[in-house]
Amino acid sequence: MPRSSAAEPGGQALATGGDVVLDVQALHRSYGSVVAVRGVDFEVRAGEIFGLIGADGAGKTSTFHILAGMLAPSAGTVRVLGQAPRQARSRVGYLTQTFSLYPDLSVVENLRYVAGLRRVAEGDFRQRRQELLKLMGLAPFGERLAGQLSGGMKQKLALCCALIDRPQVLLLDEPTTGVDPVSRREFWDVLARLAGASVTILVATPYLDEAERCHRIALIHEGRIRQIGTPAALKRDLGLTRLELRCPERARAEALLEEASGADGPAPGGIVDVQTFGDRLDVLVSDAARGAAEVRGRLAREGLAVEDLQVTLPTLENVFVTRLRQEGVQSLPLAFPRSGGRPRRADPAIAARALSRSFGGFQAVRQVDLEVGYGEIFGLLGANGAGKTTTIKMLCGLLEPSAGEVSLAGETSRLRSRELLGRIGYMSQRFTLYDDLSIRQNLAFYAGVYGIPRALRRRRIDWVLASCGLEGQGDLPTGQLPGGWKQRVAFGAAVLHDPQVLFLDEPTSGVDPVARRQFWRLINAFARSGTAILVTTHYLEEAEQCNRLCFLVAGRSVIEGTPSAVKAAQPGCLFELQVPAGFDQRSAEVLRRHWEPWRVSRFADRLHLVLDDAGPELALVRRQLGEAGIEILSLRQIPFSLEDAFIGTVQRTAAAEAAGALEAEP
Amino acid sequence: MNSRIRAQCIKELLQFRRDRLTLGLAFLLPLLSLLILGFAIRLETKHIPVVVQDLDRSPLSRSYTDRLFATNQFQPSRWQGDDPVEALDRGEARAAVIIPPDFSRRLKAGKTASIQVLVDGTDANNARVIRNSLQATTEFFLRDRGLVDATQPVLARTRLWFNPGRKESLYIVPGVYAVVLWIFPSLLAAIAMVREKEKRTILQVYASGIGAGELLLGKAMAYLLVGGAMALVVMGLGSLIFHVGFAGDPTPLLVGTAAYLASAVSFGLLLGVRSASQNAAVQGVSLIGFLTALLLSGFIYPVSNIPFPLSLVSAVVPARYFILISRDAYVRGTGWPGVALDVLVVMVSAVVLFAAACRSLGPMQLDDGAGR
Structure with a gap:
């Protein structure tokens, strides 16, 4: 071990x-x-x-x-x-x-x-x-x-x-x-x-x-x-480097690089692991230079373009998945049994314009616009009570909007019709499986509910079992499954009828990194086959997995775009600085005196600092810490995380609104 | 008082005050139960429909019939048919009295005349009451008319010692107090206890290092206060509505009620500690409470009628002893000499139940298997 x-x-x-x-x-x-x-x-x-x-x-x-x-x-x-x-x-x-x-x-x-x-x-x-x-x-x-x-x-x-x-x-x-x-x-x-x-x-x-x-x-x-x-x-002990790869044909690139990676250790090319992460691919390699060359070479041979290739540090997720995978079986998603092919469609699967909903005097959702295409994974983010569930309920017709329009799979009215429901899948936060039925009985029940043709029923149920790694264990009581497995079975139950639009409400709460990764592979496989997927989550880490996302605060959408775009749009830059042990608390206090408190946050023994204009402001920071007698051991610029981007946006908006309110006063 | 117990007690009272369910359980439902039980339970039977077939049609037979209906116990049936048996079959009458054609003739001749009485035996208890009552009315009629020999060797002259007016509410209402003051305080205490487990707030309590005794004592004191207020409201309004007043020294009732409430609250806490969910606790407390306080306590059916193995259960039902205390206070009025022992038994029951609850909550740790 x-x-x-x-x-x-x-x-x-x-x-x-x-x-x-x-x-x-x-x-x-x-x-x-x-x-x-x-x-x-x-x-x-x-x-x-x-x-x-x-x-x-x-x-x-x-x-x-x-x-x-x-x-x-x-x-x-x-x-x-x-x-x-x-x-x-x-x-x-x-x-x-x-x-x-x-x-x-x-x-x-x-x-x-x-x-x-x-x-x-x-x-x-x-x-x-x-x-x-x-x-x-x-x-x-x-x-x-x-x-x-x-x-x-x-x-x-x-x-x-x-x-x-x-x-x-x-x-x-x-x-x-x-x-x-x-x-x-x-x-x-x-x-x-x-x-x-x-x-x-x-x-x-x-x-x-x-x-x-x-x-x-x-x-x-x-x-x-x-x-x-x-x-x-x-992260250091992992001895691996992470490459962030952005390219047009992610699915093909992933399959290609997956082939080149060794399941039990570094393959000759040094590629250890490949994963789709929203709008990019994460490739783990044992050696940065050799790995990057290998990736570029393989993609070039197949005629695939590379937009961008960044060399960065592995994340903790990489550490845990790599370590835990030594015991778990990593299975690739199997092809979903369909009776025919699915047409590619260009019209939006889910669209909302100026969607609003109020309960009494309380505005739960205000003027939300969103559009999700077929084959796209869209993340709806927000804290508990930000309006995510209300939005989802309106999008699938469970709740009448106070104002605005919804179109779902081409329909703008009668969103609860039987015909439309047959094309929609929904997986709720609490897995809707019956604990006292066996896995197969649960799946058979949902297959019956959705009216799946008999010819397909058995094959689909077998597909769920196989893609969950539960072959031959279909008679196990569902209640005995650990959270991660149960969640995949629940996902299987939600997609048995091969929906065109899939709603996933906080699907990965309480699941370990390996199970989460397996789960996202399933989701990605469905998206590739043309299913539109809307996922809600309150964890920003998870949002990296989405192709596009929007963030709700108090019912209003504050950020929208691809994860990379959201991070790139964040003004200013983020610095990580390290001070001698024992001085971190004091330096945080010193910095918070001079800068808005949200710009300073502590990560273990380091500080993160958001600056708008690095040049002059960095000198100012050095001087302020110097005056307080605190030495800076290291100072480097690091990329924004989605969380940084979100907090920055929220705080800047709040500050702008406060300033606006002050100006408005006579 | 220990600061932890006080903190626990104050917190319980605050929570109690904020929750509409518990407020209803403490004041509204006990009053409703008092009214329902107090008005609905009538052991005495009145206005029993009786059909009389007078084949004699003499002044004497008519005066016998009048005497029969002179009290409010019997009333003439609405039945108009010929066959009195049919009246019984159809349920129009509970009893049929058939006076034979030679009734007055035989009486005047100094001979024994027989009247046929048919009693509906479906309700065995009522049938007995009807039979005895008809018997007594007949005897009274004969003595009144001087038709019997006045020189009977033995004559039992009965007089009711307590409750001379046979006022039924005097019997029922003190019993209702025992039922109401057992069920509701125990329900409140059980809910207060099990809710901590269900909402997992108990973890915080475990982590604080408070002892089982301190926790339970704090809760018990809070619900003892609530129970006291409940007793005041129920007994006060009960006296006004049903016109029952103290027959003697009320102090045994005062002490007995406090002990009884403590016993009920401890019982609720014990079931709360032992149940995993609010549902289980509420069902357990109400089922056990109603079975014991209503049926095994002597509230309706005499304790002496309960057969052997069940009579053992009845012997440890605190309500049984509280009913004695309460009936003594409102009906008998003998005071301490009559019920000192019963008060003691109720006190002991409170101590035993509280100790059992403490023991059950024990080391203030998670149960095995409940920790995950």
């Missing part, structure tokens, strides 16, 4: 590190015959942010329950602050996966209750309540019921509750699920500040962009830790 980096004491985090605060050794936990945790070892030091990265059911939550002292381990030793977890409970704050808040209590009442349970003296409570609510930006909402807060605010309140007793250790189990990107970034900045104040933080997340913000991470898969180390070290 590739655990080399676990032994490596390097990484800047440990240099700052103090005592071992969390010590987990050979931890096992089983429930009856089900083993959730099978031999987990890790240590977390004071002031460290340590990430446990893994899918649903990987054993993260069980580990948290044990560390919080509410579940006994089946075997192994666990020490928290040198004590048994139960004894250390008063010095540990725990943020559970579901909001541990009472929705019918107000913000202050929730805080007061937790303070009472943890025996915080009244005077301390008043003082800390002020501090924490101010820190989280919740001060104006003290009297609001917790149930009426947005997802991001709820999560911040939950963090306040966990912090009211000044814990030395914070356990955060998937704290940013359903939180909008701006709140998410603020949340992580608070975590960085806490770690700076020597609070030890263990955080679980299924998302790899959050992993980048941890000092060290451990990949946990099926109850075992597969990888452990700093994000930088893990």
Whole structure:
């Protein structure tokens, strides 16, 4: 097992590190015959942010329950602050996966209750309540019921509750699920500040962009830790380079390069892995120069043009998929059994003009325009409550728009007609499979519902089983499948009738990177056969997979375009800078004094800084840090992520609106 | 008071106040139950339709018939046909009285006259009541007319010691208190407990290091207060609506009610701790509550009639002892000497149920198998 980096004491985090605060050794936990945790070892030091990265059911939550002292381990030793977890409970704050808040209590009442349970003296409570609510930006909402807060605010309140007793250790189990990107970034900045104040933080997340913000991470898969180390070290240890390839015929190029890649290691040409990523191909190669030459050569031989070829670092996703693939079987999508070919169509599959919807006085969706062509994957992004679900409901005719027009697969009226429904597929967030039926029974049920001709029925069901890697296991009860498999079966059920338009509502929540990649291969295969696909997600990382995307904020579309275009359209540039260990908190404070706070954000031991005009502003930054006595170890420009682009756009819009409002005032 | 218990108690009361469901459970439903049970349950039978076939048609037979219908217990059936048996068959009458043609002649001659009485036996209990009542009316008629020998050797003269007016509400309403004050406080407590598990807020509670006893005591105190308010409303309005007042010293009832509410709340907490979902808890609490408080407590059917294995169950039903306390306060009025033991039993039941709930919640950890 590739655990080399676990032994490596390097990484800047440990240099700052103090005592071992969390010590987990050979931890096992089983429930009856089900083993959730099978031999987990890790240590977390004071002031460290340590990430446990893994899918649903990987054993993260069980580990948290044990560390919080509410579940006994089946075997192994666990020490928290040198004590048994139960004894250390008063010095540990725990943020559970579901909001541990009472929705019918107000913000202050929730805080007061937790303070009472943890025996915080009244005077301390008043003082800390002020501090924490101010820190989280919740001060104006003290009297609001917790149930009426947005997802991001709820999560911040939950963090306040966990912090009211000044814990030395914070356990955060998937704290940013359903939180909008701006709140998410603020949340992580608070975590960085806490770690700076020597609070030890263990955080679980299924998302790899959050992993980048941890000092060290451990990949946990099926109850075992597969990888452990700093994000930088893990990427370095992979020993591979990522090429971002943009070319006109992505499908052909992918097939071509796939052929050239070795399944079990680098092929002679050095190509390890190829993946379609929205409007580009990601090619992993063992050597940058040789790999690039190989890619260009192969494509040229087939007469395929190369628009652009960028050499960059591998992502954490590359690390995990490459590591995990050593155990999983990677199967290519099989051809979907169809009775005939499908005509290529040029008219839009889904179109909306000035789509609006209000509920009472509340404007859920305002003036949204979008157009999705056949064969295109379109991403509808936004936080919980941004209007994604309302938009989808209007697009497939479940909800009447207040204003605007919808056309779906060529129809503009009667969107619920039986004929049209037969051409539409829908997969909801919660997999709509019956847990107590076998996989085959589930699929047979949906095949019956859609009225698929008998001749095709069997072949299609076999196709779903085969493309999910479940051949011969069709009689397994669906409830026993792990999340990633279940999701693929659910996708299979949604496409049994070969729809022309496919709606996928948050299809990849709680799925590990390998399963997610498999899933996107399926989606890509359908798109190539001419299906129009509309995907919603609240994770920007996922949006990279879309051909085009639009981002909703409070019901309004704020960004639209291809992922590359969205990032390219972002004004200014992004710098990553590193300061000596221990100075990161102070330098963040210094920079936030001089620059708008959203321009500065912390990623583990580094800072990200958005500047509009690099030349003069960079000199200014150097001077400001210099005056504060902080040395800059490294400073380099890095590409914007979609998250950066989104946050930048939102903040600039808000600033422009505020300025506009000021001008409008007499 | 321990600060944790206080924090828990305050939080429960805040949540209670905000939730319309629990407010309804605490005040609206108990009052509705009081009205329904108080008005609907009538053990005494009145206005029983009786068909009389007077074949004698003499002044004496007519005066016998008049005597029969003089009380409100019997009333003439609307039946107009010839055959009284048909009236029974059709359900137009519950009993048929057939006076033979020689009725007055035989009586005047000093001979025994027989009247045929047919009673609908479908409802066995009612049939017995009707038979006894007809028997008594007949005897009264004979004595009144001086048709029987007044020199009977033994004559039992009965007088009702408590509730001399045989006011039925005096019997029913104190029993209704026992049912209502058991069901609703236990439901509220069970919901308060199981909701924490269902919404997973219990994890935060586990992580805080509060003990099982502290948590349950905080919840119990909150719902004891709610139960007290409920008792005040139900008993106060019950007295006004049904005109029942204290017959003696009310302090045993006061102490007994507090203990009884504690017992109900502890029972609810215990079921809340043991159930995985709100549905299961509500069904468990209401099913067990109604079965025991309604049927095995002596509320309607005498405890002494319950056959052997079930009588053991009945012996540990707190409602059974509270009914004794409550009936003593409103009907008997003997006070402490009469019910001290019953109050003690209710107190013990509260302690046992609370201890069981604490034990069940135990180490404040996740159950095996529930952790994932």
